[in-house]
Amino acid sequence: MPPSKPPPAATPPSARTGWRDPLLHMLIALACAFALSQAFRTLGAMMATPLISAYGLSARQLGLWSSAFHLGFGLLQITMGLSLDLYGVRRTVLCAFPMAVGGAALCAFAPGFGALVLGQALIGIGCAPAFLACTVFIARHFAAERFTAMSGLAMSISGLGILFTGTPLAWLIEAFSWRAGYVALGGVALLAWLAVYWRVREPAPPRPAQDDATGGGARPSLRQALREMLPLLRLPHTRGILCFAAVSYAAFITLRGLWLGPMLHDRHALSLVASGNVALAMTLTGIVGPSLFGRLDPGRARRPRWMAACAGLGAALFAVMALTGHLWIDIVLPVFYGLLSGYNVLQYAYVKSSYPAAVTGRAIALLNTAMFLGVALMQWLTGAVATWAAQQGIEPLRAAFLTVAAMLAAGALAFARMPQARTAPAMPAP
Incomplete structure (x- = not known):
């Protein structure tokens, strides 16, 4: 009898295609958090005028309020990148992103300028891993030939966040108040966190970098x-x-x-x-x-x-x-x-x-x-x-x-x- 053929090898997750791919669902969930990061960093254009009216802010105070997000975001980039290596995408986003939700709530009910600045800084810290998480997830779990396409998908989804801070946010502020803008973004940020919690399951533990400058698999x-x-x-x-x-x-x-x-x-x-x-x-x-x-x-x-x-x-x-x-x-x-x-x-x-x-x-x-x-x-x-x-x-x-x-x-x-x-x-x- 001829030898039986070995069973076909399972298709690796990174090679799957189509909308039923669970990896694609995970990436979309992570991209939703990325979209909220984009929204929070660009809301100032529509928020500036009502905040000046509400608190009598000077231009210097307005610049400080807006820059607080980017200061928190920028200072945490290296730390968040290391956390993605040590603890994985899911844990890093789930631990950090609640700060964005809390910061939005603090801004929505802020009694004064100091609370607004603190809330913005918390939002920046919470959003710090959003972009890196998408990039690392794609690099780890999708085939190399799909990297550009998947990165483009994540960027396209994230663009929805910036679109929201144009006409939709302006309408919301005019119809209700600037506080309603923060409430809406905080609520959607909570939904994005729940989507990551529900959908994202990394198929394998993060692999240590074999080609880093330390020359081995040990995580620094x-x-x-x-x-x-x-x-x-x-x-x-x-x-x-x-x-x-x-x-x-x-x-x-x-x-x-x-x-x-x-x-x-x-x-x-x-x-x-x-x-x-x-x-x-x-x-x-x-x-x-x-x-x-x-x-x-x-x-x-x-x-x-x-x-x-x-x-x-x-x-x-x-x-x-x-x-x-x-x-x-x-x-x-x-x-x-x-x-x-x-x-x-x-x-x-x-x-x-x-x-x-x-x-x-x-x-x-x-x-x-x-x-x-x-x-x-x-x-x-x-x-x-x-x-x-x-x-x-x-x-x-x-x-x-x-x-x-x-x-x-x-x-x-x-x-x-x-x-x-x-x-x-x-x-x-x-």
Whole structure:
């Protein structure tokens, strides 16, 4: 008798396709938490005007309130990345995300400005693992050839959060109050947490990185992980990357997430819903932008020039908005800047090609930290400058936008002038 054929090997989960794939359901649940993170970081554009009316906030206080989210978010990036390695995606998100729910509740019932700032910081801490969790989950549990498609799906779902903070949030605030906006987002955040609790079951324990700089499967401690960041900082081109990262994404979020609403309302007396419509249009172009620049990526040699040129153009657009103040310019340029901001996606390709594969994850964590701490700095600084300008009889928005333009130009110039890595260099010793 001929030998019996062995049973066919089970299809690995990462190779499954179709909407019945349980891994896909898990990713959608994680992407819902990511969408709430996107909503919380951009609600300031619609919240700013009613908060000024409710609490009599100065522009400096408004910038501090908005930056508190990004400060909490940015400071926790490296810690959350390590937690994903040590404890897995499910545990990390389930432990962190309740802080976002609690922070939203604190903001919704805040008796004063201090509680608002504390609530924003708690929301930022709670949302800190949201983006990393999706990326790590896709990398671990989906086949390599599906990484781009699944990442695109997660990004598309997350875009719904930014869409909500346009016209829908403006309508909710006008119909009820700004507190209702926080209540709604806090309630949806709780549902997202329940979805992660119900659906996400990691198919296998997180595998230790075999190709990291420690050279083995042992998971590093927090102290060791931070220590292993030091060689990255010693590389000459890292400083240019951090200077660029600190201002590029910050400019988009500072406009879309903080000053867009006050600009349209205070300069041009548009209603909150009309301002929300402009924010919605800017969000849509901001969703299209990364895909466009991903397709137009000029490659390693010309990528740095593209990045610097796009940041320089962005600085010019902010200067035009600062110095003109015409209604259609203040509508069209933010929508166009949403598309232009897609150049931020080139940073990740640049980082990937600038460091050895063994430390790419740490380099991206460092990039994310710089990006979100840069948002916190830019939002706080523009608020402080706007308050000073008002005291001097200068239009606050003009001063705020000129500050953004100057920071963007300085970051682009620093990036262009500092050494750049043409190939992935060898790492210096810790």
